[in-house]
Amino acid sequence: MTTGGRIIGWGTALPDKVLTNDDLSAMMDTNDQWITERTGIKRRHVGGSTSSLSVASAQRAIAMAGVDPSSIDVLVLSTTTPDRTVPATSATVQNALGLRCGAFDVNAACSGFVYAYVIAHGLLSIGAKRALVIGTDTLSRITDWSDRGTAILFADGSGACVVDATADSGQLLGWDLDADGSLEHLLYAEVGGSIHMDGKEVFRRAVRIMVDSAHKSLAKAGLGVDDVALCVPHQANARIIDAACRQLGIPLERTAVVLHETGNTSSASIPLALFDAADRGRLNDGDIVLMVGFGAGMTAASAVVEWRKP
Ligand code: ACO
Secondary structure, three states, X not given: XXXXXXXXXXXXXXXOOEEEHHHHHHHOOOOHHHHHHHHOOOEEEOOOOHHHHHHHHHHHHHHHHOOXXXXXXXXXXXXXXXXOOOOOHHHHHHHHHOOOOEEEEEOOHHHHHHHHHHHHHHHHHOOOOEEEEEEEEEHHHHOOOOOHHHHOOEOEEEEEEEEEEEOOOOOEEEEEEEEOHHHHHHEEOOOOOOOEEOHHHHHHHXXXXXXXXXXXXHHHHOOOHHHEEEXXXXXXXXXXXXXXXXXXXXXXXXXXXXXXXXOEOHHHHHHHHHHHHHHOOOOOOOOEEEEEEEEOOOEEEEEEEEOOOO
16 A cells, blocks of 8 residues: 555644735725626735745644654745745745754745645655645735736735655545646746736636646546535636636535635645635545646646545
8 A cells, every 4th residue: 555645734824914905906006896806805915934934834733733843854845936046945944943854845836735745745655754745925025016917916825734644545535737838928927026927818727727637636536526525726816716616516615715815825825725624614534625726837736635634
């Protein structure tokens, strides 16, 4: 039997500073009604650094897991907004947490947390015993606050979990990682620059690639959409989530949504929605969870997980 993994603790962190749609309306030519109708976002949190938010969410995850930090033998940090170009932000986080283990960053934009979670399972399958997986972004640092086409969407946040190796095949039942670099021009930021985006085209492609990736993961797990108790999509835009879930045939009652409170936090988006659902008691033992994301690259990633309460 292949060694698998199981989440034994999680934590999230959001900066204290909140920007409402009305706050943005005072900064640029936009309004609450437009943002709400076109995106579903009402407010977002901004501030802090990728390392400080990562440390905060990871400390909560480690405390919930009730484990000694020294027992963690690999740290995978998903971020598209590192504190510095060199070294990887995971080095700063590892030191602040007092870990002594392999640590590295993964950048797959908004699909990054699922990439990191799947990579951690690969390491568990070849001998790692305990992984810390973090998804953090501080997109406010690379947002052009004079561009109403992007500034209304992006924000900051972090989500982390401790994943233990299991003697059995664990809770990851199926996964899919994808990328199409020929579409990189649709969403990019040069080094030191801010995000440029063809919003309409990203929207159109996002729905298709999320649905495609979800079907691939479910097929690998030998499951269908009717088996999914909770779908946790990337929190980019409520209309993208609606369209993708409609095409998948998953009703919104079985979908985790926090973006009205968080905006698009990229790597933090899926863990913020997943752990919010878990904290609210929406997940029971044996529930099938489908995480599905898309992002710049254009990347896509999904994972089918059998939920087990820690
Ligand atoms: N406030 C008011 N009006 C606005 C705003 C705004 N913030 N932004 C645009 N408008 C105007 C436009 O100028 C346009 O006016 P016009 O008709 O007079 O020309 C009108 O509103 C419609 O603009 P569209 O761009 O067509 O609006 P759309 O419905 O496409 O929504 C949005 C724009 C919200 C950006 C949408 O395209 C979207 O969400 N796309 C996906 C973006 C996304 O998910 N990105 C993240 C990817 S993940 C990652 O890796 C970071």
